[in-house]
Amino acid sequence: MDDEEIATAYRKLAGALHPDQQGGDAAAFRELGEAAAILRDPARRLKELAGISASHPFPEKAAELFSKVAEILQRSDALIAQTGMASNALTKALLMAPLKSLSLDLSSVQEQLSTWRISLEEEMQRIDSHWPESNPETLSHLADSFAYADRWASQLRERELALEAILG
Amino acid sequence: MIAGIDLGTTNSLIGVYESGFPTLLADTDGRRLLPSVVHYGDSILVGHEARRMQAIHPNRTIASVKRLIGRRFGEEGTEGLTGIPGAPVTIPLGGQNLSPEEISSEILKKLKVIAEARHGTEITRAVITVPAYFNDAQRAATRKAGELAGFSVERIVSEPTAAALAYGLDRLQDRSKIAVYDLGGGTFDLSILQLDNGVFQVLSTHGDTRLGGDDLDQAIAALVASKASLPRLSLPDTIRLHEAARLAKETLSTEEQSTIRLPFLEGGMNIEVMLTRAEIEGACSPIIRRTRIHCLRALEDAGIKAADLDQVILVGGSTRMPLVQHLVVEIFGKEPNLSQHPDESVALGAILQGAILDGSLQNVALLDITPLSLGIETFGGLMNVIIPRNTTIPAKAGEMFTNAVAGQSGMRITVLQGERELAADNWKLGGFEIPFAPSPKGAARVGVQFSIDADGILQVLARDTGTGIEKIVEIKSAVEVSDEAVEAMLAGSLEHAFEDMDARIFTEARLKAEEMLPAVEAALAQLAGELPPDEIAGIRHQTAEVTAALQSKETVRLKQTLANLDNATQSLATRLIERAMKIS
Numbered sequence: 001m002d003d004e005e006i007a008t009a010y011r012k013l014a015g016a017l018h019p020d021q022q023g024g025d026a027a028a029f030r031e032l033g034e035a036a037a038i039l040r041d042p043a044r045r046l047k048e049l050a051g052i053s054a055s056h057p058f059p060e061k062a063a064e065l066f067s068k069v070a071e072i073l074q075r076s077d078a079l080i081a082q083t084g085m086a087s088n089a090l091t092k093a094l095l096m097a098p099l100k101s102l103s104l105d106l107s108s109v110q111e112q113l114s115t116w117r118i119s120l121e122e123e124m125q126r127i128d129s130h131w132p133e134s135n136p137e138t139l140s141h142l143a144d145s146f147a148y149a150d151r152w153a154s155q156l157r158e159r160e161l162a163l164e165a166i167l168g
Numbered sequence: 169m170i171a172g173i174d175l176g177t178t179n180s181l182i183g184v185y186e187s188g189f190p191t192l193l194a195d196t197d198g199r200r201l202l203p204s205v206v207h208y209g210d211s212i213l214v215g216h217e218a219r220r221m222q223a224i225h226p227n228r229t230i231a232s233v234k235r236l237i238g239r240r241f242g243e244e245g246t247e248g249l250t251g252i253p254g255a256p257v258t259i260p261l262g263g264q265n266l267s268p269e270e271i272s273s274e275i276l277k278k279l280k281v282i283a284e285a286r287h288g289t290e291i292t293r294a295v296i297t298v299p300a301y302f303n304d305a306q307r308a309a310t311r312k313a314g315e316l317a318g319f320s321v322e323r324i325v326s327e328p329t330a331a332a333l334a335y336g337l338d339r340l341q342d343r344s345k346i347a348v349y350d351l352g353g354g355t356f357d358l359s360i361l362q363l364d365n366g367v368f369q370v371l372s373t374h375g376d377t378r379l380g381g382d383d384l385d386q387a388i389a390a391l392v393a394s395k396a397s398l399p400r401l402s403l404p405d406t407i408r409l410h411e412a413a414r415l416a417k418e419t420l421s422t423e424e425q426s427t428i429r430l431p432f433l434e435g436g437m438n439i440e441v442m443l444t445r446a447e448i449e450g451a452c453s454p455i456i457r458r459t460r461i462h463c464l465r466a467l468e469d470a471g472i473k474a475a476d477l478d479q480v481i482l483v484g485g486s487t488r489m490p491l492v493q494h495l496v497v498e499i500f501g502k503e504p505n506l507s508q509h510p511d512e513s514v515a516l517g518a519i520l521q522g523a524i525l526d527g528s529l530q531n532v533a534l535l536d537i538t539p540l541s542l543g544i545e546t547f548g549g550l551m552n553v554i555i556p557r558n559t560t561i562p563a564k565a566g567e568m569f570t571n572a573v574a575g576q577s578g579m580r581i582t583v584l585q586g587e588r589e590l591a592a593d594n595w596k597l598g599g600f601e602i603p604f605a606p607s608p609k610g611a612a613r614v615g616v617q618f619s620i621d622a623d624g625i626l627q628v629l630a631r632d633t634g635t636g637i638e639k640i641v642e643i644k645s646a647v648e649v650s651d652e653a654v655e656a657m658l659a660g661s662l663e664h665a666f667e668d669m670d671a672r673i674f675t676e677a678r679l680k681a682e683e684m685l686p687a688v689e690a691a692l693a694q695l696a697g698e699l700p701p702d703e704i705a706g707i708r709h710q711t712a713e714v715t716a717a718l719q720s721k722e723t724v725r726l727k728q729t730l731a732n733l734d735n736a737t738q739s740l741a742t743r744l745i746e747r748a749m750k751i752s
Binding site for chain 2: 007008011012014015016018019020021022026029030033034037086087088089090091092093094096097099100101104157158161162164165
């Protein structure tokens, strides 16, 4: 089942189970929503499969990317806040050059992150093709990696949009 | 029968579902739009009559009260109102202090009277719309306004979602993705929906609850004031100017130019100012451009590209402006769909939601979402999201938490709403304590489960897995703050009341000058070789003027010289931006 098929199946069931409908069922609707959320999110899906709840050591590649992500997030927040506080056009104009180079650095980190995300997807496919043979350790490691990758991607994307709004 | 109500910033509407169609109900003069204006005089007037009183009795009349509903003193947008920071907003009107919900309830009562007169029966149940990006407090306050007006409020529904229902009703066999761009009098929302055989699934929503036609009117009024070199106006004159600005904005949606005439202003002034469409577009463009980032965020959250959208539907009175339509084309790369009546489609959608709820409209299901993330505060003052934004409701989700400190005998659950990483930056919805037996660090386990019903009301359940002790708390209204909390806020707040107004304005201007002067030096240093000498001399002259004004401590002079320096450095700023854009 691909994402689109899951979404269509979800809509069909959700339309019938919604509590506003005759014969609707709020509890079943909530269960359905939770199940769909797990299916959509690779990290939660793997966790569910491996049956793990406790946290594990930081994946190596995540540790390597973490410092880059954290650094660029901090730089972005500081510079965006500074721009927001500028009360005149000239001060804002002076900040344009640093903002522009920040946006280039941000794209580079985003690219590294997306390369990593692709490698995680490949690993997922390998596991899929050998299923149900799998090592719970590997699964939880992969689940954590997906969780970090997606969280960071959305944090970086948020800054990218904020920069885009300033730079136009 | 359930009525549908659009409680708008500028206008409100009501209607019912009749013989298979949503029908808007008009007053005895045949008008469907009721201005959202309330006047407190010998009696309470609402609508057209109240609007006529606005310029005569500005202190007894209020418009756009929706901008204040569910807000607390000290928040953005409550400037000009005095009260204890953190306490729910109240507005002094005709000798009383009234809450925004009380004022809104007068508008709703009037709608109820109009509808009952037209329909001939009592109407006690209603669906009321709110901006999609309203938070929990704003939704709860709107619900309360409905109850004060004598309605049983069956559902609070988001405006763009309602508009999508109105659009989709004739296209129930469709399978398409649509965006609803809703720019009203005071708020902006962008929602993305998937329509699939009668199921309306909201995929994402973003917005700004303080961005709308009112802001455009203000920008145009400021433009007129500067073109006519108006002095500070009295309150009644300011209201007349805003009204004239609003009319000019409407005229310039179809005409190329319009003349504003305001005779008999205080002090015997008469003004006559010609405005062109290009001029007001220049003034409004920065405000309208603020909608762009919300559109991009909503697309991002829905996981789709602008090209995947089948239609972009415009609703809200402000989308009549050609400039708004141009920006929509720029953002989404397609011509907007103008099939919906910009003022009426939200109310029609509210009526349809009412018909779904009472069973008169079948085989149509609306899957709405929670616009803001919900979570709890964790160790270190961070927000831990439990239900992410854009989750379809009803929903539930839970997580396990453990004690961070050894010997801890309880856990404080603070429920938060918002998108910021630090707990303190988000909206606090409420909190409670769950006790557990003192245990070593990490040994106690507390399960926290969030459950939202179709009305968006949140229930939080916390359970100590060791003892099985459970606590369930319904988070009803966030705007009601306990007296102790208000006392504490009062103690912590600064006394601004006795501050000298002029001293404050001078300080603001001084801070601006202190930021501006070094910026000029830095810019001149960077562009040293590129500027013509006479331009440099001009800038130097203005800088010296500002410095002199700073020493003179004259507020008006400092503001004037700063404005001159701003003008003199315009091309400097442009050059800096052009240089920055070449970096790659």
